[in-house]
Amino acid sequence: MGVPEKRRETNLDMYSDAYAERTSGMVASAVRSLFSVANRPEVVSLAGGMPNIADLPLDSISDSVAALIREHGPKVMQYGAAQGEPRIREQICDVMALEGITGDPDDVVVSCGSQQMLDLVTRTFIDPGDVILAEAPSYVGALGTFRAYQAQVIHVAMDEHGLEPEALRHAVLTCRAQGKSVKFVYTIPNFNNPTGLTQTLERRREILAVAEEVDLLIVEDNPYGLLGIDIDPLPAIRSLDSERVIYLGSFSKTFAPGFRVGWALAPGPVKDKLILGQEAATLCPPVFSQFAISTYLETWDWQGQIVKFRQMYRERRDAMLRGLDDHMPVAATWTKPQGGFFVWMTLPEGFDSQQLLARAVTHRVAYVPGDAFYIDGLGTRNMRLSYCFPTPEQIYEGTRRLGEVLKEEAELRQTFGFVDSLDNKSTSTPALDSPSTGITGPSLESLSPTSPVAPSETGATASSHRTDH
């Protein structure tokens, strides 16, 4: 060829031998790649969990922010306290009071979104191999954080009222019998991501009773609690116990995620650790954002704004449920959330939501396949459908397209001898009708092969390849 050639061997990453073991799961993903198409306007994305903030009073916020810089620029653009600014910590207590929490501003630690607080809490409690109990399914962003700290995540079953107390007790006792250190249970009690399910007040009390009985810390993550559509806020678990619960809150859904302000309300000694951790991680949470949110809370009817948000999400939720009723095959089931952003759909036996995504993208509709909400590969029959961002018309059209996708897939599967059917309605109670008992996941199964609580997929299983909350 006349071309000088010198053999070169490369893996295209000169640092590949230097990375920490915890990065081993950070790889390219075909599913994540398919989501790239979801950003195109032709595609109805029922995948993302972005709040719809178009109705915020943007002119007023703009004026407030401009005044903030003009009048207090040197202060609000300076470093601040690692714990967060005193004024916003007071206001956070006012926000939490809506869910029955009596909190002291001194026990509040502000963070860069509640995601960063989740990271701090995990960093504070977890050594590699420690066990974290999490709902089955659980928020994908939390699972990613737990994985990064090399925790062993064990899923605990849910029913239509959320996390099952008996399954929780069994998980703790089984793990401890195996010599494992169970550090906390992570739960999203309101309009759970991804299932949309909400724990009843009675269920919250039962979970707390189990936690007291087995001496377990609860991490209560509550980004959606004020966004009830059919119900008013229920008392937070933290409102029932101040010493056993680390409560995580966020302004991302009730105001705007771009400011990146979340918080923890934690028992005193834990709070001290979180502040030290915050100093090491960020020096301080974003000061300007805290002042901007303080100004918003002081100058705008933020509770009235939340009422508007709830109405807006009601229209979207209703469009999705109407669309699913109209277009889904009878053998598919789904949750009917009373608030929040998500519906959790369970496909007929044999269907694989990850495999289905390519066909869905071809039909210009996207969702999040269920398995990413599990640490152990379950959730393949599930998908998370978000109704928070598209218009009601788009949502309805998205469900129509999804119905076509399922129909085509069913015909194809039938051709190749798979006996699943779209026409067998097993129950009128959607989504949680699949075999559901106890703790899910092979992880605990391997711990306790004789366990009376069989591993299973509850109808409430989901997974996501996105990091939205």
Add this chain to the structure above:
Amino acid sequence: MDTTVIILSGGLSHEREISLHSGHRVSEELRGHGFTVVETDLQGNLIELIKESDHPIVFPLLHGGSGEDGAVREVLELLDATYIGSSAASCRVSFDKAIAVPLVAQTGVRTPKRVVLPHDMFRDLGASTLLDLISTKLGLPLIVKPTMSGSALGYTKVTSLDDLPGAMVLAYSFGRVAVIEEFIEGTEVAVPVVDYADGPRAYPPVEIRPNSGVYDFEARYTPGATDFISPADLPESTLDACRAVALAGHRALGLRDLSRADIIVTPEGEPVFLEMSVAPGMTDTSVLPLSIESAGESFADVLAHLVRQAAER
């Protein structure tokens, strides 16, 4: 240099993200070479953009779907736009593995034994009978893949007959026609081809060694997940044979400017042609830039050559 290059990437195919990465990298390289570069997605104002630009060179870097099946290039030809890459007609032929592989086989190049079928054939004739027939004919293991898709999307290596129906369902998720072909054991190599004034030139075959043993999506696009050896660690005569196969494919399919042949080299040293890409990946983990650089050339220089060559058409 006042040539404007319109980089067309993204699109609506399953490989959109890869295309965006390719487009971004090529844009940076050409900007570094002094070209005026406009990056655009496949969107409503594309025709307007091309019409309003002063004799632009369009560089389609759309992977999969309309980017490789000739549709976009058909529109470019309708606009009399100058573009880099193969013609719409050639793309239509080469992107469809059902048509392209037999054409290359006619040049005497070995290709895997294979069957290409649309899904309705299984419905009409009965999947069980047809799959039995196929497996009897081809044996195991098998590769099942969509006819019109890249980046290993929808690919399955089937080692048990029980897994064949599932693999078929997956392949048909990406398109209505699937290829079932014998699995060829051997060394996986890719050979880029670039046209020059004196004809097409095959660049060094790049050997692909995925750490996981399978060159799937993860292995393709995770830096560090695959070892690349360029030129492949094969005898010089075998390397020449691989280059000859790539050139035969490039010519047989009437390709222009650039392409990439995917080949398996058997333990006996025989190259087996798998498929040809008319829009090879140009991401940070792609084979084409690596091969060009191992030949002692600059990837940016080759891109600039492609622009100038197109401008002279």
